[in-house]
Amino acid sequence: MRMAFLNVPVASKEASKAFFSALGFAPNPQFESDDTACIVIEENIFVLVHEPSRWKDFLHSESAPAGTTEYVLALSADSRQECDDLVAKALANGGSVYGPATDLGFTYGTSFRDPDGHVWEVSWMDLAAAAEAGSIGEPA
Known part of the structure; x- marks a missing residue:
């Protein structure tokens, strides 16, 4: 079965984990690191939230400007x-x-x-x- 990982930049992985937990989604420590957390949306759908230090490693271009x-x-x-x-x-x-x-x-x-x-x-x-x-x- 295919899995989907949505990668998004965040200011704080801990704040993001708290926000998504309050919405009823659980963190998955299997894909967590010092600057990334994984949130389980559904069985095979995950959101990886990356702090700025890690987010830049994913990009091959500039990130979208704030407010867009x-x-x-x-x-x-x-x-x-x-x-x-x-x-x-x-x-x-x-x-x-x-x-x-x-x-x-x-x-x-x-x-x-x-x-x-x-x-x-x-x-x-x-x-x-x-x-x-x-x-x-x-x-x-």
Whole structure:
């Protein structure tokens, strides 16, 4: 089975571990070092948070300037409520609002910035209703 490792720069691996633990994600010490921590999002999906001293070792170009959005990390949720709950936990633990929630009936999404400014989108979709609305193909 394939594994996914999302690598992101952070000011402090310990602060990032505390933030993601408050959201319900567990650290994985197997991939941790003095300047990197590993957060388990799902069984085979991990976020590696790197302090500046380690982050520079990953780059072959300049890092994105502070205050810009280089990418959006998107997570699925099992319900609208789970979307809102995760964002509420993020906001209560040092995250900030990124944009307004979007509600199209068959899909719902909301987002937040983590304490280091990375954008996380959380969305739920009723696949059958989305297919019926013509927004996606028929479920497999």
